[in-house]
Amino acid sequence: xxxxxxxxxxxxxxxxxxxxxxxxxxxxxxxxxxxxxxxxxxxxxxxxxxxxxxxxxxxxxxxxxxxxxxxxxxxxxxxxxxxxxxxxxxxxxxxxxxxxxxxxxxxxxxxxxxxxxxxxxxxxxxxxxxxxxxxxxxxxxxxxxxxxxxxxxxxxxxxxxxxxxxxxxxxxxxxxxxxxxxxxxxxxxxxxxxxxxxxxxxxxxxxxxxxxxxxxxxxxxxxxxxxxxxxxxxxxxxxxxxxxxxxxxxxxxxxxxxxxxxxxxxxxxxxxxxxxx
Amino acid sequence: xxxxxxxxxxxxxxxxxxxxxxxxxxxxxxxxxxxxxxxxxxxxxxxxxxxxxxxxxxxxxxxxxxxxxxxxxxxxxxxxxxxxxxxxxxxxxxxxxxxxxxxxxxxxxxxxxxxxxxxxxxxxxxxxxxxxxxxxxxxxxxxxxxxxxxxxxxxxxxxxxxxxxxxxxxxxxxxxxxxxxxxxxxxxxxxxxxxxxxxxxxxxxxxxxxxxxxxxxxxxxxxxxxxxxxxxxxxxxxxxxxxxxxxxxxxxxxxxxxxxxxxxxx
Ligand SMILES: Nc1ncnc2c1ncn2[C@@H]1O[C@H](COP(=O)(O)OP(=O)(O)O)[C@@H](O)[C@H]1O
Ligand SMILES: [Mg+2]
Numbered sequence: 001x002x003x004x005x006x007x008x009x010x011x012x013x014x015x016x017x018x019x020x021x022x023x024x025x026x027x028x029x030x031x032x033x034x035x036x037x038x039x040x041x042x043x044x045x046x047x048x049x050x051x052x053x054x055x056x057x058x059x060x061x062x063x064x065x066x067x068x069x070x071x072x073x074x075x076x077x078x079x080x081x082x083x084x085x086x087x088x089x090x091x092x093x094x095x096x097x098x099x100x101x102x103x104x105x106x107x108x109x110x111x112x113x114x115x116x117x118x119x120x121x122x123x124x125x126x127x128x129x130x131x132x133x134x135x136x137x138x139x140x141x142x143x144x145x146x147x148x149x150x151x152x153x154x155x156x157x158x159x160x161x162x163x164x165x166x167x168x169x170x171x172x173x174x175x176x177x178x179x180x181x182x183x184x185x186x187x188x189x190x191x192x193x194x195x196x197x198x199x200x201x202x203x204x205x206x207x208x209x210x211x212x213x214x215x216x217x218x219x220x221x222x223x224x225x226x227x228x229x230x231x232x233x234x235x236x237x238x239x240x241x242x243x244x245x246x247x248x249x250x251x252x253x254x255x256x257x258x259x260x261x262x263x264x265x266x267x268x269x270x271x272x273x274x275x276x277x
Numbered sequence: 278x279x280x281x282x283x284x285x286x287x288x289x290x291x292x293x294x295x296x297x298x299x300x301x302x303x304x305x306x307x308x309x310x311x312x313x314x315x316x317x318x319x320x321x322x323x324x325x326x327x328x329x330x331x332x333x334x335x336x337x338x339x340x341x342x343x344x345x346x347x348x349x350x351x352x353x354x355x356x357x358x359x360x361x362x363x364x365x366x367x368x369x370x371x372x373x374x375x376x377x378x379x380x381x382x383x384x385x386x387x388x389x390x391x392x393x394x395x396x397x398x399x400x401x402x403x404x405x406x407x408x409x410x411x412x413x414x415x416x417x418x419x420x421x422x423x424x425x426x427x428x429x430x431x432x433x434x435x436x437x438x439x440x441x442x443x444x445x446x447x448x449x450x451x452x453x454x455x456x457x458x459x460x461x462x463x464x465x466x467x468x469x470x471x472x473x474x475x476x477x478x479x480x481x482x483x484x485x486x487x488x489x490x491x492x493x494x495x496x497x498x499x500x501x502x503x504x505x506x507x508x509x510x511x512x513x514x515x516x517x518x519x520x521x522x523x524x525x526x527x528x529x530x531x532x533x534x535x536x537x538x539x540x541x542x543x
Contacts (some may be wrong), residue, residue, distance in 0.1 A: 017288050017342070056456050079462060087460040095457040097482035107479065111462030142486075156461060 002164055002196055003030040003053055003085070008062035010048055022048040024220045025062070030164070030198060035190050037207040037228070038200045040217030041242045046200045047090060049217070050166050053198070054078075054085040067163070083112060086162030090169045092153030096141035101132070101152045104141050108160045126155040131185055147178040154182075158189075164196040165189070171206055183210060208232065208246045208261040216243070233259040286445075288405040293521060294336040295406045299415030301522045305529050306403045312533055313395050317540045322391050324539060328532050329398055338405045346401040347394060354393050361386040413438035414516065431507025439495070447488065454483050 010023040022045045030036050040046050051057040052064050055071040055078040064071050066081045089095065098104035102123055109119040127137060130151040136144055141152055150170070158165065167186065171179040187210050190197045201207050207214065207228065214231045216224040218241045224231050232238070235245030235253070245261075252260040252269070260266050294302075316322055333343055347354070367381030404412065417434035424430040455465065458479045465476050 015341075051456065054460055056459060079464075082460055082462060089453065089457045089460070092457065094487060095454055095461075095479075095483055097479045107458075107463075108461040111464070160462065 001029045001031045002067050003028075003198075004065045005029075005049075005052065005059075006063045008052060008059035008064055010052070010057060010060050012048075014060075022220050023052075023059075026220075026222055027062075028215055028222060028225070030196060032163075032196055033194050034213060035187075035197045035211050036199070037211035037214045038198065038217060039202060039204065039207060039214065039243060041202055044217040045220040046202075046217055047168055048220075050087060050168055050198065050200055053164070053166055054087045055081045056087070083108075083160045084162055085164045085166060086157040086160050088154050088157045088165070088167045088170060090172060092157075092170075093141075093146070093149035095156075096149060096153060099140060100138050101127075101141050101144065102137040104152060105137075105155045105159050108156060112160065122159045122161065123155075126158040127152075129158055129185070129189055130155045131181070147174060147181070150174065150178070150182065151185075162195070164198065166198040166200070168200045169202065170199070171201070171203070179206070186210070202243070204232070204244060204246045208249075209264075216241070228261050229259050232261045286404065287408050288338045288342065289408075290337050290406065292335060292337040292406070293525075294332065294402075296521060297406075297525055298516055298518050298522045299407050299411040300418045300516070301415075301518060301525065302403060302407055303412075303415045303419055305525060306399060308529055308533065309399045310396060312536055313392055313399070315540065316536060320539045320542065321536050322388075324532075324535060325391075325395060329395060329402075333398070333402060336402060336406050338402065343398060343401060343405065346397050350393065350397060354390055357393065358386040358390045361389045409438055409441035411516075413441065414512075418516075429507070431510070435507075443488075443491070446491070447484070450487055451480065451484060454480055 005026055005028050007025045007027055008023060009021075009025055012018075012020040012022055026045075026049060038046050038049065048057065052059060052071070053066065055066070055076070058064075058072050066085055069076055069081055071078065071081060096104050098107065105123045105126055106119050109122050114122070123137070124134075127134070132148065132151050132155060136148060136152075141149060144152070154167070154170065165186075170182055170186070174182065183206060186197060186199065189195060190210075199207060199211060211228055214225060214228045215222050216231060216238070223241070224234065224237070232245040232249045233253070235249060238245055248263050248266045249259070249261050252258045252266050256269075258269065260269065297305075313325065316325060330340075333340055362378065362382050362385075363376050365379055365382035365385045367379035369377050369379055371378040407415070413434045416437060417430055420428060420430040420433065455463075459465070463476060463479055465473070465480070467473075468476065
């Protein structure tokens with residue numbers, strides 16, 4: 001396993017007038033090569049949790065280890081942890097700052113102290129992975145489209161060649177086409193390179209098709225986990241938490257009491273039934 | 278680090294101090310500041326400390342929280358004290374090269390430190406117990422006489438309330454961008470001065486861009502709701518000066534008189 005959280009809790013501005021407990025006794029494990037989803041409605045603590053994964057936040061109690069490194073330890077090498085676990089923030093395009101997209105993607109490799117050749121290779125590699133055309137690399141990050149900005153920002157994290165890629169709501173604010181493209185590329189990245197991916201989302205449809213394990217958060221706690229199909233089959237509970245299972249899951253449950261979480265599976269099943277009839 | 282900045286923070290509550298009229302509170306705070314500089318001896322400072330402590334207690338803002346406001350100014354206070362310590366002429370009690378320690382210097386340095394500390398405590402208590410909206414409203418009413426002379430008081434007050442309103446937002450944004458760049462290996466804490474200044478670019482560029490974007494959006498949103506400045510604008514909450522305000526004024530007046538008489542005694 002690469003990330004392991006044991007009973008971690010976290011409170012924002014402890015002792016102040018706006019003290020806010022955000023995580024209570026959260027435990028989870030993420031294994032190498034996994035494609036893990038974390039879902040929960042806004043304010044359930046997803047972003048707080050994933051910021052623990054690369055040591056930006058340290059648990060108040062409990063323990064979090066990344067590839068055996070305890071992030072709370074005084075002499076823990078956090079720089080190393082941050083290159084192992086690449087974290088793409090919500091609305092990552094807000095962090096772009098360089099004159100050209102190329103320089104912006106190169107920011108992390110430069111910070112890692114790599115050679116110019118290596119940096120160049122990584123920029124090309126990362127921008128190809130997220131589907132950014134080469135001619136865009138020399139434009140200003142402020143003159144390209146919203147979807148391209150988002151890709152450039154994701155490439156900026158990928159350029160560290162992390163072992164785990166954590167994406168905090170990567171599709172927020174994108175149109176359906178941009179959303180599908182980003183998700184497809186992430187899936188492709190996972191399949192081709194075998195990188196471990198953690199995908200945070202509040203939309204079910206995003207996650208149903210892609211992840212192989214799912215954690216559900218509510219009010220700072222992990223309330224359910226398991227394979228997507230198992231989790232979605234409890235959609236009444238999900239709805240009580242303000243989440244919805246994919247439409248097709250509900251439909252298939254009503255039609256034939258079957259647990260299904262993607263349109264593709266539903267199609268296969270219905271076709272099967274029709275053929276037999 | 279960012280958590281230490283308490284300036285302009287509001288500590289919600291419903292104490293006697295919270296309920297005072299904002300304009301009265303502003304005037305009384307100004308009187309308090311003048312009193313700090315009138316004090317001539319340590320008895321006066323004792324009285325001042327007692328008065329300040331009393332107001333903090335009835336304001337229900339935790340003392341720990343009020344004292345936190347001094348932390349970011351600690352170096353400034355120490356620096357001022359040291360400067361005063363060695364720069365004041367008078368009876369020399371210890372000398373090392375050009376450094377002269379005088380009796381007057383010591384008492385002056387201590388006075389200076391106490392003054393800054395009480396200055397910060399008094400002003401932060403004002404912002405802790407007054408919501409930004411009430412505060413700018415109070416300022417606007419205070420400035421009304423100048424409005425007749427052509428000063429755009431409403432616009433000034435509006436600018437101030439917008440600025441105050443956006444302090445927490447900008448701090449939050451700074452925190453987020455800082456974390457995002459740290460996730461890409463940025464290092465804000467180590468290195469020499471030039472390196473550190475350079476490290477701020479990845480933080481400042483996105484911060485400015487988002488601040489401009491927010492300002493733009495806010496201006497459009499205000500225009501959409503027909504905002505057009507101060508003339509003939511009415512208020513949602515008309516503030517009235519009541520008994521508590523009069524009691525507070527009398528109390529501060531008595532305190533001022535007490536300080537003046539103690540000054541004579543010392
Ligand atoms: N910087 C912060 N300071 C104070 N409270 C915060 C901060 N960030 C998040 N919170 C609070 O912590 C809780 C969890 O937030 P978050 O982890 O961002 O949830 P999610 O990503 O699931 O929407 C929320 O109630 C939020 O208001
Ligand atoms: Mg979030």
